[in-house]
Amino acid sequence: MVRPYLIIRPVQQLSTQLFYGKRATVVPAHPSISDDEGSEEEDDDVADPDFLPPTHNLDTPGPSDIGPSAKRKCVQPALEVLEEDDDDDDDDDDGEPAPQAKRQTKKEKPAARLTTWRKADLDNPALPEYQHCPPDFIDTPFQYFSRYFSPQIIKHITYQTNLYATQKNINTTFTTTEDEMMNFVAILMYMGIAELPAVEDYWAMETRVPQVANLMSSKRFRLMKRLVLFNDNTQIPGTIDRFFKVQPLFSHLNAVFRSEPQTPKQSVDEVMVAYKGKTAGNLRQYIKNKPDKWGFKLFARASEDGFIHDMVLYQGKNTLEAHGVPLTPEQTAMGVTSQIVSVLASTMSSSTTTAIFADNFFTSLEIVRYLKDKNCRYTGTARDNRIGRPPLKIIKEMENKAVPRGTYDYVTIDDGILALRWKDNRIVTLLSTDMGAEPISSVHRYCSETKRKEQVSCPAVIKSYNANMGGIDKSDMLVHLYRTPMKSKRWYMRLFAYSVDVSLTNAWVFYRRDCKAIGLEVGLSLKIFRIQVFKEASSQRPVTSHPRRSSAFPGSLSTSVDIPTPVRGHCSHNPESSVRFDMSLFHAPVYTNR
Known part of the structure; x- marks a missing residue:
């Protein structure tokens, strides 16, 4: 019996490219930087034992071949990164990836722009001060x-x-x-x-x-x-506008509000018109941080003194389509909130001498770049997944108690966009094309350890944002001081009452x-x-009416009954309850010889 021998022959060394899937590469900022940086998935260290190599020539890489393995040494680029696809919709702050099905249905965005950050500050000239033209006399x-x-x-x-x-x-x-x-x-x-x-x-x-x-x-x-x-x-059957019943009111108000002089500092924010009824369906929204948490949501733009210049009634994904607002291809490629800001900014009288302030619901790198291309300045707080990952101090490191309050860090893109991170009670991140970090001033903050207020360093862009962001909030405050009561089963009556209130407050601000x-x-x-x-x-001829009794108060005789008044179409009335139930007279018909 001949025993088989295991014959070992030297074979050509297989390339590690055969064991890995193809990955997208990023052009490095410098030739010495590895081009496999940025991949979030790690390659397996152990190859599949059942793997069968392809039959094509090993010296000629096939379509599934890839470059260096994951064990190759990588160098992280210091200042040059590729801008991500920022999602302007309601993203999670933890940055978790979206499901695969959602990625496939998401609309395509244009190619990413190369973003180069550098340690520099903005030095823009100050905007001109608003000079109101004095009238000849004060109207009534x-x-x-x-x-x-x-x-x-x-x-x-x-x-x-x-x-x-x-x-x-x-x-x-x-x-x-x-x-x-x-x-x-x-x-x-x-x-x-x-x-x-x-x-x-x-x-x-x-x-x-x-x-x-x-x-x-x-x-x-x-x-x-x-x-x-x-x-x-x-x-109604021929329209997609869900606010069709009140749209003529707001269309007219927007037209006259836009024609009034605008201050150089404009703020964009949400407005809630209080409504707790259920007849409006999902037109009723909920925002927990608003005084009126339930109601109709409006996007508005206002001057710093509280004069509202433009309003957009929110009704879902087709908000701008229902309002008949034409969008450019550049606006169509943006997120929903960026589209709202771009539409509100397009109705300004002069964008070159105007700065817009908004919160982190609207701010993203794409809207800042879009407005900068239109020569319009912008300042707003931002979420971390919408700013393109600038090389700033990490939030977790700044949250450390050893880092004093008032610490800040900033970088600037070559095209003039400032990204700043500042530590207050919380970590605040801003994007701005209006002001830089210098000059540094101080603000007073209460310290829980020392039980007193202390001075904290504050960058100039933070101070400018706090001073000019409150235009919408001031208008809300004025409306809520003497708000028109309107309880009705018809949901659009609440919007009618708001149209009266906002006309009154705007008239008072202009006065x-x-x-x-x-x-x-x-x-x-x-x-x-x-x-x-x-x-x-109400200076027209009034209609006289008499007081009425109500059963809601002690001493009332019966349920409320209207006193007869000369109302058109009113033919007869019932006698008063005091006469009907006095039990002192016989109220039967009396027959006479006449």
């Missing part, structure tokens, strides 16, 4: 209000209300006039100042408000509130500009200004 408060909530709006609402009453055929005798519609709006204004628990309380005997009750009867007010409309319902321009130090407060608008708006 109602004239300021009529600039925005103009007679054209009253005429439009009156026409649509009469049309709606005819279509519904609820009350064939109903018809209203422009004077009556102005009285209806004036009542809503005064209700924002003298707010009562229920609308009926303005006419009740115990809580009667003459300014409201003498202007319109309770029955007429409720009927007007039930029938007022702002657009033709028969045109204060005029007062300051002519040197008038003391002007009307917002409450007195609103009362004056109410008085002039």
